[in-house]
Amino acid sequence: MTTSSADKKRSRGFLKEELGNPERRTAYYMVLPSLVIILIVALIPIVSSVWLSLHQATIVQTGAFVGLQNYITVFQDSSFLSGFKNTLIFTVVSVFFEFIIGLAIALAINRAFRGRGLVRAAVLVPWAFPTVISAAMWRLMFQDQVGIINYVANTLGLINQPILSNNTLLLIAAILVDVWKTTPFMALLLLAGLQTIPGDVYEAARVDGANILQRFFQITLPLLKPTILVAVLFRTLDSYRVFDLFWVLSNRQLESLSTYVYEGVRITQLQFATGNAAAVFIFVTAFLLALFFIKVLGMQTSTEE
């Protein structure tokens, strides 16, 4: 791209206008510290990750340039592929159930009732727990010698081997724990969204003879769409990055994209370069996911009223 003198003049005019005005200058000074920290701790490292992923890098040196070789290696690595598959299944299934159950709960408790405070507190408890601690708690309950869930599932004939020793059962267990932990959060967000829908809209629809299903699909869902998109996007990206839950619940057995990266760059360090390639892959795909929600589904991102 060429910078014409007109462009230069315009950008100089822009700077002059923005920094010449004392209020605006103060504003820039005030946001600058946060931007600098973000730049140093998040943006420079991600550029550095991309750079390392294109080299035969180790933890101590950058090494020779190898182009996309690390990415090819990653996509031929069976443990990366199984991590990718687990992550996709986990994300789709857990977000689906969290949304459906969360919406049902939100609709059910969207009214005045006694014991509201108690319900709210109970809902917040799983949310407030550190993920690793809830994973450790559930692991104790899935345990084959003392675990209540393993005992019940075994008695009912649902399983024929210990839950913690089988990766499919572990993935199901991980989804269960995630649904337990984050459905309340989803319900709270959706409930807050429901409460912004004015009651007279429903009243008017009822007068016009709309039945409960029509009211739900024609009023509730469309008006709730902005909240749904925000909640589902947050949960999707969170599940897509899953690390703590898999790591602790399965005691490092079950692989996700994130555990693959972590093992590569932090535990074995032999796969430092390929680990970085996988890291860049997560970053790019997460970015595309967010973009999909914003552009295709029309999520509002503006904070201006």
Add this chain to the structure above:
Amino acid sequence: MATATAGKGQSGGNTLNQVLFYVFLIGFVLVSLFPLLWVFKMSIITKTELFASPPTILPQNPTDSSYTTIFSDPSFQHALLNSTIIAGVTTVVCLFFGSIAAYAIARLRFRLKSSVMTLILAISFFPAVAIIAPLFKEFAQIGLINTYWSVIIADTVFALPLTVWLLVAFFKELPKDLEEAAKVDGATTIQAFQKVIVPLAAPGVFTTAILTFIFAWNEFLFATTFLFDDSTQPVTVVIPNFASQYVTNYGAQAGAAVVVTIPLVIMVLIFQRRIVSGLTAGAVKG
């Protein structure tokens, strides 16, 4: 608030509906709390009872032996202290930088405002695992590895979107006239911020502090990446390791998990209203 929206007329005198509703609520509350209650039960029973098959529903001979075991473990005490330091300092640092930036975004006019906000919020979608390798190298070069600061700095960046988002929402609600009055009386922007906004915004700032603290208390990835031994490791790193340290002492593992969640449960019980208002402040406009 909710009274206006739904349920009017339908549930008027319908007692069956009411009963079903409360059955549903009780079931919901029980499912939410079950793991905590069950693990607490595991922590207060004897080893024999723990391994009993079928398992007992209520504890037969409660004992505190699990708790004496873990509280006499210095690594557990350290971990609690480390978690408190890391989460506390992260909260303070985050609120400092976050409130300055949020004030500018909520109150001042400047052209790049929406770009700045987008950039800060984009960090909340940022997969932290994508930068642990370069960040580890950076921190190792400047000698931050295995210090509190490595985790505090990384946590601060990832908690900032939450802090800024909440504070912007709270600051926007404050009446604008007061600041303008202060400015007419000769106060600078900074003075108006310190003398007028900060005291008025205290409840919102407090809510933000609670949520930031919980975020930092719960963080695991950075802590397990940058911290090597129990002089600096927080509970999120130490407790999962108890599974290999107290191999078959499941009671002690259960006790440790319960102790760590107690401060959070207490915070949730006391501040539930604030937490909910904070959690939903960002996602819902209206």
